Amino acid sequence: MRILHLPAGDIPNNIDHLLAQGGRMLMVYATQIEGRNEACYLAAPGIGKPFQLWLVDVPPGGLPSMAVHVPLLGWYEREMQDLSGVGVLNHPEPFPLVIEHGDMPAPFTQTHSTAHYPAPHIVPEVEGDDVQELDFGPIRADVFESAQFRFFYIGERILRYQPRLFLKHRGMEKRFQGLAPDAAVILAERVSGVGALAHALAFCQAIEDAAGVQVPPRARVWRSVLGELERVYNHLHYLGALADATSLKVGQAEGRLLEEQAKQLAARACGQRLLMNVLRPGGLRRNLALMADFLPRLDQLEAASLRYLDQLERTSTFLDRLHTTGSLPHTVAFDQGATGPVERASGLDRDLRRDHPYAAYADYSPLVALHQDGDAYARYHVHGAELRAGFDLLRGLLGHLPDGAVHVPCTASAGGIGLGWAESPRGSVYYVVHLDRNARLERVKIKSPSYSNWRVFPYTVHGSNMMDYAINEASFGSTIAGCDR
Numbered sequence: 001m002r003i004l005h006l007p008a009g010d011i012p013n014n015i016d017h018l019l020a021q022g023g024r025m026l027m028v029y030a031t032q033i034e035g036r037n038e039a040c041y042l043a044a045p046g047i048g049k050p051f052q053l054w055l056v057d058v059p060p061g062g063l064p065s066m067a068v069h070v071p072l073l074g075w076y077e078r079e080m081q082d083l084s085g086v087g088v089l090n091h092p093e094p095f096p097l098v099i100e101h102g103d104m105p106a107p108f109t110q111t112h113s114t115a116h117y118p119a120p121h122i123v124p125e126v127e128g129d130d131v132q133e134l135d136f137g138p139i140r141a142d143v144f145e146s147a148q149f150r151f152f153y154i155g156e157r158i159l160r161y162q163p164r165l166f167l168k169h170r171g172m173e174k175r176f177q178g179l180a181p182d183a184a185v186i187l188a189e190r191v192s193g194v195g196a197l198a199h200a201l202a203f204c205q206a207i208e209d210a211a212g213v214q215v216p217p218r219a220r221v222w223r224s225v226l227g228e229l230e231r232v233y234n235h236l237h238y239l240g241a242l243a244d245a246t247s248l249k250v251g252q253a254e255g256r257l258l259e260e261q262a263k264q265l266a267a268r269a270c271g272q273r274l275l276m277n278v279l280r281p282g283g284l285r286r287n288l289a290l291m292a293d294f295l296p297r298l299d300q301l302e303a304a305s306l307r308y309l310d311q312l313e314r315t316s317t318f319l320d321r322l323h324t325t326g327s328l329p330h331t332v333a334f335d336q337g338a339t340g341p342v343e344r345a346s347g348l349d350r351d352l353r354r355d356h357p358y359a360a361y362a363d364y365s366p367l368v369a370l371h372q373d374g375d376a377y378a379r380y381h382v383h384g385a386e387l388r389a390g391f392d393l394l395r396g397l398l399g400h401l402p403d404g405a406v407h408v409p410c411t412a413s414a415g416g417i418g419l420g421w422a423e424s425p426r427g428s429v430y431y432v433v434h435l436d437r438n439a440r441l442e443r444v445k446i447k448s449p450s451y452s453n454w455r456v457f458p459y460t461v462h463g464s465n466m467m468d469y470a471i472n473e474a475s476f477g478s479t480i481a482g483c484d485r
Contacts, residue, residue, distance in 0.1 A: 001051045001209065001419040008056050008063060011041065015069050022046050024334070025070045028077060030058070030084035031434055031443040037086050039063055040445070042419075042432065047355040051419055053432065062087025072337030075455050083173075098166045130154045138167050145480030153466055161461040165454060165483050172485040176444035181207045181281050181412060181433075184441055188431070189276045191446060192482040194237070197230040197275040198424030199431075199446075205358060206431040207281040210418025211410050215359075219283035219406040221397055223359040226266075226275050227422065228394045233262035234425035235387040236305065238477045239312065242380060245474035246321045254308055261301055268294055282410030290398065298398075302391040309384050322377035326460035326472030329374055338456045339449045340427025341382040342476055346374035352423040364396050376475035383477070386425075414439045424449055426477060450482030 006014065015025060023045040031038050037058035044051055056063070065088045067074035077088045078097035088094075137148040148164040172191050176184050188203035189196040201223055208215060215223070240255020263273040268291050270278045278285055312318055328338065333346035343350060351368045353361040369385030371378035412418065414437045422429045427449030436442035457476055464472065 001053055001417075003053050003055060003417060006054050006056050008039075008059050011054070011056060011064070011066060012069060014043075014054065015066060018043055018045060019070075023049075025066075025073055026051075026430060027445070027447045028066070028073055028080065029432075029445045030080045030086045031445075037084070039080070039086065040432065042430065042447070051356075051421075053417065053419065058086055062089045064089050065091040067092050071335045072452070072455065075451070098169050128154070131159065138164075145484075147480050151466070151469075156466045158461055158464050158466060158469070161458050163454065163458060165480060167484070168480075169484045173444050173446060176441045179441050181410075181439075181441065184444070185280055186277075191485050192448065192450065192479055193274060194234060194479060195230070195424045195426065195429065195449075195482065197226050197279070198422040198429045200276075200279045201227065201359070202420040202422040202429045202431040203433070203444075204279050204281045205420030205422070206418040206433040207412055207420070208410055208418070209420060210412040210416035210433060210435060211281070213282055213408060213410045215283045216405045216408060217360075217402045218287075218404045221360040221401055222284060222288055222406065223279065224361060224364065225394060225397045225401075226270060226278060227359065228390050228397065229262070229266045229269060230275055231425045232301075232305075232387060232390045232394070233259050233266065234477075235383050235390070236262055236308075238383050238425075238474075239308070239380075239387075241477070242322075242376075242471070242474045243312070243318065245471045246318050248315065248318055251312060251315070251318065254311075258301065258305055258308060261304070265294070265297055265301060268297070280407065280410075281412075283405070283407035285407075287406050290401075295398065298391070298394065305387060305391070309387065312384075319377065321468070321471050322380055322475065323375060325376040325468045326464060326475055327373070327375045328456065328460050330372075332459050333374065333456065336456045336459060337452045338427075339452045340424070341369075341379055341386065342427065342453050342456065344369060345371045345378035345382045347372045350428075352421050352428050356421065358421065360397060364393060364400075366393055376471055379475045379477075412439055426450055426479070426482065427452060446485055448482045448485055450478040450480070451485070453478045454483045 023043060026042040026044055028039055028041045031040060039056045039058055041054040042051065043054060063086065065077055067077055074093060075097055077091055080086050081088055082096050082098040132153055134151040135148065138146040146167045150162040151158055152160040175187055185200050185203060188199045191199045236255055236259040240252050240259060243251030243255055266275055267273045270288055328346045330347045333343050333348055338346065347370060349368065349370055353366045354368055367389040369382045371381050412435050414435060416435045418433045420431045429449060430447035432445040433441060434443035453476055460472055
C-alpha cells in the first residue's frame with residue numbers, strides 16, 4: 001500500500017484521475033493524529049497496482065463531499081459525520097446514517113466540532129389516493145436480523161423503498177482501540193460470524209503489512225483452504241435461503257443440510273465449524289493436518305452439492321421467479337459500490353483473489369464467474385458457479401500442502417499503518433489498521449461487503465413487485481451484522 005499526504009483541495013482532481021485510469025474509490029474514514037482530524041481515503045488504482053491511502057488534514061470548516069463524484073462514498077461520509085464528528089460540506093443526503101438525533105451517543109468521542117444536519121432523515125413524499133405505506137420490521141419472522149423497511153406502493157408495484165439499518169450498531173471499530181493485535185483477531189472474527197475467516201484473514205494481513213512480515217508457505221496454503229471452505233458453506237446457505245424465498249421447502253431443507261455437512265467438514269479441518277480461533281498475525285495459531293477421511297467426505301459433499309444445483313436448474317417454478325427480478329445495471333453496480341457475486345452478476349469482473357492475490361492465490365488462481373443480466377438469476381448463477389469452482393480449487397490446494405512452519409513472529413512497529421484484504425463469500429473485506437506508539441491498535445477501519453451491498457440494494461427495489469421483494473433480498477445474500485459493525 002502506498003500512503004500519500006494530500007491537501008483537501010486536491011481530492012477532486014485525484015479522484016477524477018483515478019477514475020479516468022480505470023480505478024475505483026473504496027471508502028473514506030476519519031482518525032485523530034495528535035489531536036487533529038485526518039480523513040483517510042482508500043483508493044484502488046487497478047488490477048495488480050498497489051492500493052493507495054490518501055491522508056488529508058480536515059480543514060476547520062469540514063471536508064467537501066465527494067458523493068456526487070463517487071456515489072459509493074456517500075454512506076462513508078455520513079458515517080464519518082455520525083461517528084467522528086467530522087463535518088462534510090454540501091452532501092447530497094445531509095442527514096444521519098448510523099446515529100440519529102435522540103439515539104445513543106456516538107461510539108467515538110467527539111472532542112472537536114460536531115456534525116450539523118440541515119435536513120431530517122426522511123424519504124421523498126409519495127402521495128396519491130391509491131398509494132399505500134407499509135413499515136416492515138425491525139422485528140421480522142424467522143431468524144432475520146433487525147432492520148426496518150418502509151414501502152410506498154400501489155397494488156403490488158413498489159414506488160419507493162427506504163431501508164433503515166444500523167438499529168443494533170455495535171461500534172466494533174471502537175472496540176479494537178487499545179488492543180494488542182494478537183488479542184484483536186478474536187474481535188475481527190465476530191464482526192460477522194458467517195465471514196469469520198475472511199474478516200480474521202484481512203485483519204491479520206493488515207497487521208503483517210504494518211510489520212513487513214511474510215507468512216510461511218504452509219500457512220498461506222492453509223489460509224486459502226480455510227477461505228474456500230468458508231465460501232462453500234456460505235454458498236450452500238445462500239442456495240437454501242433462495243429456495244425458501246421461492247417457496248421450495250424441500251430445496252431449502254436440502255440446502256441447509258448440505259450447509260451443515262460443509263460446516264462439519266470445516267470442523268474436521270481445523271476443529272471449529274465457523275473457522276474461528278485458527279488465524280493469528282504471522283500465520284496460524286497451530287499446525288493443522290488433514291484427517292484420514294477428509295478427502296472422501298469432500299468428494300461426497302461435492303457430488304451431493306452438484307446434484308442439488310442440477311435439481312434447482314431443472315425446477316421451472318424456481319427459475320421463473322428469479323429471471324428479471326431485482327435487476328442491477330452495470331453502471332449502478334459500479335457507482336454505488338457493489339461487491340462480490342452481486343457486482344460480478346452485473347458484469348463487473350473483480351475478485352481480490354485474482355486481482356490482488358493474497359495467501360496462496362498467486363499460485364492457485366480461482367475461476368471468476370460472471371453474468372451480464374444483473375438480476376436475481378444472474379446472482380444465483382454466479383453463486384452456483386463459484387460453488388462448483390470452489391471444490392476444484394480446494395482439491396488443488398489440498399494436493400500441494402507444503403511442509404514447514406505455520407507461524408513467524410509478527411511485531412508491527414509503533415505508529416505503523418497496514419492494509420489487509422480478503423475476498424469473502426459476499427465480496428471484498430478490507431481492514432486498515434493504525435498503531436499507536438506502544439504498537440497497540442489506535443484505529444481500525446473495516447470495509448464490509450454487506451455494508452457495500454446494502455447501499456446498492458434499494459436501486460433494485462424501486463419499481464419492482466411486492467411479491468418478489470423477499471426473493472430479491474435473498475438473492476443479495478447480505479447480512480445485517482456485516483453492515484451494523
